[in-house]
Amino acid sequence: NAGVTQTPKFQVLKTGQSMTLQCAQDMNHEYMSWYRQDPGMGLRLIHYSVGAGITDQGEVPNGYNVSRSTTEDFPLRLLSAAPSQTSVYFCASSLHGYNEQFFGPGTRLTVL
Amino acid sequence: AQTVTQSQPEMSVQEAETVTLSCTYDTSENNYYLFWYKQPPSRQMILVIRQEAYKQQNATENRFSVNFQKAAKSFSLKISDSQLGDTAMYFCAFVGEEMNYGGSQGNLIFGKGTKLSVKP
Numbered sequence: 001n002a003g004v005t006q007t008p009k010f011q012v013l014k015t016g017q018s019m020t021l022q023c024a025q026d027m028n029h030e031y032m033s034w035y036r037q038d039p040g041m042g043l044r045l046i047h048y049s050v051g052a053g054i055t056d057q058g059e060v061p062n063g064y065n066v067s068r069s070t071t072e073d074f075p076l077r078l079l080s081a082a083p084s085q086t087s088v089y090f091c092a093s094s095l096h097g098y099n100e101q102f103f104g105p106g107t108r109l110t111v112l
Numbered sequence: 113a114q115t116v117t118q119s120q121p122e123m124s125v126q127e128a129e130t131v132t133l134s135c136t137y138d139t140s141e142n143n144y145y146l147f148w149y150k151q152p153p154s155r156q157m158i159l160v161i162r163q164e165a166y167k168q169q170n171a172t173e174n175r176f177s178v179n180f181q182k183a184a185k186s187f188s189l190k191i192s193d194s195q196l197g198d199t200a201m202y203f204c205a206f207v208g209e210e211m212n213y214g215g216s217q218g219n220l221i222f223g224k225g226t227k228l229s230v231k232p
Contacts, residue, residue, distance in 0.1 A: 033219070040121075042203060042222035043157075058219060090157060092220075100147075101220060103157035 001026050006091050006104035013081040013111045021076040021107050023091030031094045032074040033101070036060065036087040043090065049074055081111045114139045116206050118223035125194045126231055132179075133189045133226050135204030143209035146180070146187045147220070152200040160202070163187065194230045201225045 007022045025032065033048035045058030049068040063085060065077040074093075078085060088108050092101040115138045125131035137146070148160040163171045163180050170178050175192045191198055204223040 035220075035222075040224060042116075042224040043220070044222070045219050048219060088155065092157075100159050100162060106155045106157075 003027065004091055004093055004102050004104035006089075006107050008107060009105065011107060011109050013078075013109065015082060015111060017081050018077070018079050019081065021078075021089055021091075021109075023074045023076065023104060024072050025074075025091075025093040025102070026072065027093065027095070027102065028071060029093035029095050029102075030071070031096060031101075032068065033058070033092050034064070034066065034074070034076045035090045035092065037090060037106075038087050046076065046089075078109075081109075083111045085109065086111045114141075114206055114208060114221050116204055116221050116223040118202075118204055118226050120226045121224070122227045122229070124229040124231055125191075127194055127196060129194055130190060130192045131194055131228065133191075133202050133204075133228065135187045135189070135223055137185050137187065137204075137206050137221075139185070139206065139208055141208040145207050145209070146178075147205040147207075148176070148178070148187075148189045149203045149205060149222075150198075150200045151203065151225075152197075157203075161189065191228075196230050196232060199228060199230045201227050 004025045030051045034046040035043040037043045044060050047066040049055045055066050088106050090106050091104040094101040117136045144165045146163045150158045150160045161171050161173045161176050177190045179188045203225045205220045
């Protein structure tokens with residue numbers, strides 16, 4: 001099993017550009033989520049999904065979109081990047097919400 | 113709203129000694145789960161230990177153990193025989209069981225982290 005994979009590992013964008021952060025898991029987990037990590041802030045939930053076709057907002061959803069067409073994939077879209085979105089982004093999955101969450105390796109995003 | 117507080121932004125310990133990291137949380141739920149995650153310089157998030165609130169026995173994993181005080185809403189992590197490889201950020205996290213049924217299944221709430229340095 002590859003676990004949770006994320007691409008890319010690093011990305012630099014200009015303000016206003018759009019991009020998609022990819023996340024995939026091969027563990028047949030129902031629950032998937034996206035977090036952002038900023039210095040001194042811990043990890044904050046952006047969006048989450050409890051199964052294919054079901055998504056919802058977390059604590060900091062503004063500026064991000066998600067969709068979940070398959071169990072395996074949960075991409076995060078930045079529609080118009082802003083410097084405030086400079087952060088490290090983590091995707092995570094778990095069998096059920098209260099089980100251990102497995103994290104991907106993270107994507108470091110810089111918006112200039 | 114649930115909150116998780118880690119009051120020690122940074123700590124250091126000598127190799128082979130014992131260190132305790134503090135975590136407190138606030139919730140009105142009776143059933144919930146608590147976690148400690150480790151984030152080394154590689155950035156990877158690694159689960160260290162997990163505690164179910166309905167279990168009175170403190171969880172242990174090799175050199176890692178917790179002191180879970182439900183009434184005080186405290187969940188500290190003790191690392192025994194500290195090793196250089198324990199140098200990392202440590203995050204305390206909470207998920208409430210009722211949050212599952214409310215549709216926010218599995219939404220971890222993290223503390224801001226404690227940076228632990230193990231010195232040779």
